[in-house]
Amino acid sequence: MFNSSLYQLGGALRAKKISSVELTQLYLERITALNPELNAYITLNPEISLAQAREADARIASGNAAALTGIPVAQKDIFCAKGWRTTCGSKMLHNFISPYDAHVIAQFNQAGAVNLGKTNMDEFAMGSSNETSYFGPVKNPWDKARVPGGSSGGTAAAVAARLCAAATGTDTGGSIRQPAALCGISGLKPTYGVCSRYGMIAFASSLDQAGPMGRSAEDLALMMNVMAGFDERDSTSLQRDKEDYARNLSKPLHGLRIGLPKEFFAEGLGSDVALAIEAAIAEYKKLGATIVDISLPNSKLSVPVYYVLAPAEASSNLSRFDGVRYGYRAPEYTDLADMYEKSRAQGFGAEVKRRIMIGTYVLSHGYYDAYYLQAQKIRRLIAQDFTEAYKQCDVIMGPTSPSTAFKLGEKGDDPVQMYLSDIYTIAVNLAGLPGMSIPCGFGDNNMPVGLQIIGNYFDEARMLNVAHQYQLATDWHSRAPQVL
């Protein structure tokens, strides 16, 4: 049951081979057994989960079931869910019970999915290893001495360890794709504006995007059908017609043009990762694709540009956490300014404070043009590189991350080293393009390697097709860690 696809689970539920309550119980028992070691979930609420499962069973009985009705889905703890503690991985929100639902949560509720629990994450989604969470690091189910990646590390570990059928993530600089790669699962960051940011706790608003994480491209397509859609409460949500993301899954890949950016295969890429990626490209050639060499000359600037734009937007977004209306307030203070300063100093962790400091500096008087405006201009150059590249190819492929999962604590003291683990993913966020990661083999240490597939704007259905055809021809995506 734990290895069934979402299609299979939906079929079993509608055929009454299993009830949603039984399925939810099975997952909750597995979480109780395995989560203490993996720390993939921050908050469970079996009472709410089982109530949703009972409602789903009634809906199935009445013949009104949708594709995901009754299926237990985990939610990254960045999504506000009414009645659920929503912490964003921070002490600042350790006691925050959300009074409302994020748009994405409301969409899952409407689809009749069961919210199985809130998954662990780097604090305010700032991190690439899940080590910045106030609730402790998540362990990689393939090797518990290693990180699951971040920031959606809890979601990635939960999917890999079969602690949920599928789950949500968010991706500001690689936070869906990098943990998906490091945990050997599939993850999709849609085109910016496709999934509503309403109720998704903001990090860098011009880059943040929600997306699905699961065990196969086919599962991601079903999740996208629920998550995507216009929402007037998000000012950057795109007004587009609803689409069926599964519509192209079975198309053959003959004639597909795959662009390989030379910058993604240069110095800094681990040789074991490079080998796995080359093997995946060879498989795509067998499936009928042709290879085009391309260049993204400005992509090398994406890390510096990102570390101006994201902290700048974060410093502004996180100014709302002041200990007045919700969240953490310091126990002792002398006056209002002291209350703000102490509440924020005690409520935020080291990485969050670091980014607030960077952002505050680059936005401060006299530095705005040199940093923020310059970064916004280079952002356009980076996006234009992709526009040029898509004149010659249909999708772009390369590694998701330069290495496989590193050891817990390995990059702890050097923020710059940690930032470089997102070197292949950040440019995609800056351009607002869709990107995904699918498992394509294992590295020297037997840890999973992720293949990154970058599509043109709104080309998610094609990317899912490209990933699905590979997953029909290979079995990397169905390998599971021995967690018990």
Add this chain to the structure above:
Amino acid sequence: MTLTNADVQKVARLARLAMDEAEIESARSQLTGIFNLIAEMQAVDTKGIAPMSHAQDLSQRLREDVVTETNQRELFQSIAPQVEAGLYLVPQVIE
């Protein structure tokens, strides 16, 4: 680029983050490393390039000027650190 402790102190004050001497010193060295990473950007010629904030270059949507929010004060205040008589309490600001 080298930041001084006074620079860091000023930024911490602007960001409303209380920091002691040791924290300022450690923040200074880490921020210097990050700003050296960012410095790479300064050499790029961006004359005539328009800044980009959204991939689709959309203009802001407008909505009808109607009330859409309902009063949920009690619900919202149930999670506040300190409230009294329907008001959020903070330390006294005006003598």
